[in-house]
Amino acid sequence: MLRSLVSRFAFLFAGYLLLVVLSGLLMLHLTEAQRRDALTINLAGRQRVLVQTLVRGALVQAQEPTEANRRSLAEALTAFDATLTALRFGGRAPYLPGSTVEVAPPSNPETIARLDEVIRQWAGFRPHVENLLAAQAGEESFTRAMAELGARSDALLDAADAAVRSFERVATERVERLRRLQEAFVLLALGLLVGGSWWTYRSVVRPLRRLEEMAHRIGHGDLVSPVPALGVGEIGRLAGSLEAMRIQLRATHADLEAQVRARTQELEAVNEIAQDLVSRLEVEQILDSVVKKARSLLGGEVAALCLLDQPSAALHLAAVSGASWAAIGDQMPAGQGLSQGVVHCQPAVSHCPACSEECCPLLAVPFAHNHLAVPVCVEGQLQGALCLAAAESQHVRPDGTLLLRKLADAAAVALNNARLYRQAEGVGALEERERIAAEMHDGLAQTLSYLHLQVDQALEELAEGADAGDRLVRVRDTLERAIEDARATIDTLHSPLVPPRPLSELVRRAVGQATRGTSLDGTVQMEVVEDWVVRPETAGQVQRIVQEAVTNASHHGRAHRVIIRLYQEGDEGVVFLEDDGIGFDPSRRPSNGRPHFGLSIMQARATRIGGHLSIQSAPGRGTRIALRWPLKGSAS
Template sequence: MTLQRLKWVSIVAPILFIVAIELARRVIFRDLLSGWPGYLLLAGVILIGVLFFSETIFNVIDRTQERLEQTNRELLALHEAGLDITGDLRLDRVLQGVVDEARGLVGARYGALSYLDEQGVIEQFLTSGTEPEQHSTLGPPADSVLGNLAAHAATTDNPDGQPAAQSRLAVPIAAHGVVLGNLYLTEKVGTFEFNQTDGETLARFATQAALAIENARLHHQVRELAVAEERERIAREIHDSVAQVLGYVNTKAQAAGALLDAGEIERATVQVGQLGQAARDAYADVREHILGLRATGDADRPFVETLRLYLETWQQQSGIRVALVIDPSDRFEASLPETGELQLLRIIQEALANVRKHAGATHATVALGLGTGWVEARITDDGQGFDPVASARGATPRFGLTTMRERAEAVGGLLTIETNAGEGTTVEVKLPMGARRGETVRRGEH
């Protein structure tokens, strides 16, 4: 009974009761209800009617309140489940979170999710509450199904150790008219049968799940696109670098050949030695570029994990000890957009490349931190440093400082250099949380 009907019943029922009592007193039982015995009997009837009416109304109110409380609990659980699946942008974790949360939301023993690619073919199949060998009992249905759809009856003795599907509940997960996957559950705990409320709850959750999956999918695509653009740019850098080295090698080889023809062995030996050094430098540069490509190759790997793996390999290749300093309570994955993470990683790589090539350092440190609205990174070394004033006048190479600064400004950040000859170098970069491509924040020229 709805509240509107309850209001009308509470008004009409007492009126009808009073009319009936008055009719009985004046017409039907006029002689019987006269005098004190009649008045007492009438009072008893009225009291019984009032008690019956009150009990009925209170029962209806209690049932309505229970339904409202149950609905509130379901909505709260649905809200919490939605928050859980939207708290991560990695597609694989979002998909697993969807099937786990759905199973707990309606009290299902087993659950599964078939995730479809753009052609509608199952790309991933994830389960919850099952072992991998049990997947065959949870074949994905095409439409929403309520009730008993068991292919075979439940048994207590299952030789294959597989769950018997007593009932199955399934909904499609769709966003903007495109089906992203199918979510389905089997065996409701306690009753085995799903009801209409379970179906409605799962359908509402599927709407939230579709948004979370679509968001994670777009995040994955944007990151892959950014990685592809970065890899193409690095490939051009390698090409230009190799072309420059080959030109240098060609010049030195011709000079060495001419000196050998002239019989100037010592000068030719110097030229050959320079050739060897150029080849070793080029080899180190190419290895460093390849390492950078590998570091940005996995679009789903968390930023801190990517950086840690890069530093470990860089230390092995360069022979320079490097330490990563980070507060474990900071959540960098939730602080920067995809382009910001990629640019920060490339700035750190470029700074470490300068350490290897020019600093003459034995130790470097990469420190990450979260400031007020900023993500900060400091790259320090114990090398020879350089004179920034002389560098600004062009007396010494700029060591890629312009490139690093442009990378920071491209995502709305800023970069500063602290160094003096013989005192090491500190590169500090700050990127705004939620930075977007094209936003620029300047704090003056450095």
């Protein structure tokens, strides 16, 4: 009986479960008893409050008799009477407004005696309350009832207090009994815990430590020392299983070590090859290196790498290493033969002599019937396939799938890196062109436009015989400033960052550059609600956007007044510009048919700093431009 560990643990568990259930039931009973006692004590204590309410209500009724006060006295009288009856004999007692509670009759003799005393005192107190309710203030019966209430209230309150204390003593004694019983359960549980712990250590822990010691020896290579027998039951069977495992490990240890050494050498070679491939950025070099390494490492006669052409959905033979006559085709449809498994990026697809000639139309028959193929995938997208083949007299190694797969993964990463490198070169060149175009538009193009206007006006003055010397002087000065701006732009292209400056200083500089020599020179109004220092990478973009907006207001909008407001809104910085010019329709092309190139550059500049540009304008209604960008990361 109880010879197995399962039965013994079941016995211990049943004992603990029984103690837990009994302790839980005891706690529920204790909680319920405390709740009932608290309710009873609360009701008993409320009797004192009701007596005080009756006395106080009688005094109020004597001074200011009202029907509401009379009803309140009657309700207190009824509540005291009903509660006293429930406390003494059990039953329903009024509790909260509109609700009642069930009260159990007392069983303690002292409590019963205290309640009987309250009933006796109440019997002499109640008639005077009823007489007071029946009489009117000022009548002799009302006055006598008031006097009796004052004389009898103290005795009734003392009796009520004694009853409350009796209820409290009974509740305290009940709680103490239940707590002592609970302590007995705790002691019993501790005894069971100590006994169970001793048995567990003797029957389970100590044998398991012996087994742990033997497993530790086996784990550290000691396959000679036998595992001792440790009795019957589950521990004995576990010891026997460990001994059988030791014998099996000893028999296979030598072969396993040889396989591990061979596989480790191959994986190290694959890792070196992968590092070499990833360091290359030319696609042709990557393709040639992959097929050569695959053939030399895995011992195949032919290695081939095909790349997927997305438009034609076909695999094109990109590189071959081995016999020159092995490759007999240039491409194969993506849904034919070998590619049926490769296109879904399956781990590996192998072909045997039983396959048809259509399995791989790219290789000659001896190789097409005995080769292994793995997909070249990047993030689940097929890029091509890497194949290793041998003649019918040879065989592709069955364990070569893992190595070939790792080579294919390395090839995929290398090819993807090469493509990304080319894309990055193209994107970088495009961004640089856009940047140069923006700088030319904001600087040189605007200056040339201004010079063109001044030269036209000078020609008109010369044609009319007027003196155009002052205007030509301004043209010369403007050309000198244009040369300086061009040199500054060249320096900026080499080093675009400027020292951090307050936003107001940047905006004033942009306004000065845009209004120099125009009708708006000195008439732009700027309101600095909030000012802050802007990082260099943001400062240049904000300055150019403001300069372009003011230039457009002067040259195109023919504005007489421009207002610029700087402030912060939440976690965004805002530059708001408003002019009284002729306005325009942002959704329509200009009359010359060209797009709003300046507005496009302004939008692009706002995007570069993580912001956005909103433009509101209409013909004859001026223009309002709001630049918003996040302050986080842009403020210094």
